Amino acid sequence: MRLVPLLELRGLSVRLPAEPVPVHALRGLDLELLPGERLALVGESGSGKSTVLLAIAGLLPDEAEITGGRRFPALGREPTPGRDLGLVLQDPFASLDPVLSVGEQIGEVLVAHRGARWAEARRAAVVLLGRVGIAEPEARVDDPPHRFSGGQRQRIAIAMAIAAGPRLLLADEPTSALDTVVQAQILDLLDGLVREQGTALLLVTHDLAVASRIADRIAVLYAGRLVESGPAFRLLRSPRHPYTRALLAIARALEAGGGEPLAAIPGAPPEPGAELPGCSFAPRCPLASARCAEERPAWRGHPRDGVACHLVGS
Ligand SMILES: Nc1ncnc2c1ncn2[C@@H]1O[C@H](COP(=O)(O)OP(=O)(O)O)[C@@H](O)[C@H]1O
Ligand SMILES: [Mg+2]
Structure with a gap:
């Protein structure tokens, strides 16, 4: 039997007003996420990753022109951010309110979305702080965010995101502001939590090494379009698109060189307004032919395991 997807994006395009020309941030994106699945969306800065998450959460600015569909078949209704969707952002310093205690911020999610009373919300906040690895949570629950380190704040942001038991966790570069050791701890925490709760995860990252630690499936975004997607083991072992291969080479070089400067891909992505x-x-592309510059490659293979490249056979 075919599983009913939790999330389905069909031909999603997003244009954002900008000067001198509007930015076509997403250009006809098809993406599917099954319940409990862990998908990493990978691409360079500016490829449209954050726009995908904002579109899913219904949080794009009012002036955005959106075409194409976004559906939540397994949910059967529009999701409510906070209750059905948890959101973890890159900057753990910006995502928490500086004047409220961390217990109040986690508790607020339970009061708003689970109808909890404040006393029980505070007790639940203590339990959640413990689950995300904050030591002595009873003693810390009334502390404001500035009493915690960056890594601890990201743990607290994760506690807020999972507090209401969402079906889908959206995480936008949740570890890129943290040092390497803390990064690994936060990824392990996310991994454990989504497995335990059966929560689906859409993790946005520019780093294939991060994706490979946590994802069942990887989708590679370039200039607002998917260029390749597939099961993580397949894509990491035999990447088909030259861009995926280049990203993989960068991730491997970083791993081997222990933090050497990026062996960056020569050139730059197209201007955000360019057609x-x-x-x-x-x-x-080192392998591009005249046809590549003239004709847009169609998606080849399966929707969940395929590639858009003229150089790859179907
Ligand atoms: N509110 C906005 N107004 C205009 N352009 C935007 C806005 N948000 C993002 N963009 C542009 O859309 C493109 C995709 O951005 P984004 O989704 O943030 O990429 P990523 O998260 O992969 O770095 C970029 O060219 C970015 O400059
Ligand atoms: Mg982003």
Whole structure:
């Protein structure tokens, strides 16, 4: 039997007003997430990753022009952010309110979305702080965010995001502001929590190494379009798109070199407003032919395991 997807994006396009020309941040994105599945969305800065998460959460600015569909078949209704969707952002210093205690902020989610009373919400906040690895949570629950380190704040932000028991956790580069050791701890924490609760995870990252630690499936975004997606083991072992191969080479070089400067991909992504007729990666692709610059490659293979590249056989 085919599983009913939790989330389905069909031909999602997003244009954001900007000067001198509007930014076409997403250009016809198809994406599916099954209940409990852990998908990493990978791409360079500016590829549209955050826009995907905001579109899913219904949090794009009012002036955004959105076309295409976003559905939640397994939920059967529009999701409520906070209750059905948990959101973890990159900056653990910006995502918490500086004047409220961490217990009040976690408790507020339970009061708003689970109809909890304040006394029980505070007790639940203590339990949640313990679950995300804050030591002596009873003693810390009334502390404000500035009494915690960056890594601890990200743990608290995760506690808020999972407090109401959402079906889907959206995490936007949740570890890129943290040092390497803390990064690994936070990824392990996220991994454990979503497995325990059966929560689906959509993790946005620019780093394939981060994706490989946690994802069942990886989707690679380039200039607002998917260029490849597939099961993590397949994509990491035999990447098909030249861009995926380049990202993988960077991740491997970083791992081997222990923090050497990025062996960056030569060139830059197209200007955010540019309309290229062919493959957006062609100008930077070491293998590109004339056809790549002229004709947009269609998606080949399965929707959940395929690639958009003229150079790859179906
Ligand atoms: N509110 C906005 N107004 C105009 N352009 C935006 C806005 N938000 C994002 N963009 C542009 O949309 C593109 C995709 O951005 P984003 O989704 O943030 O990428 P990523 O998260 O992969 O770095 C970028 O070119 C960015 O500059
Ligand atoms: Mg982003």
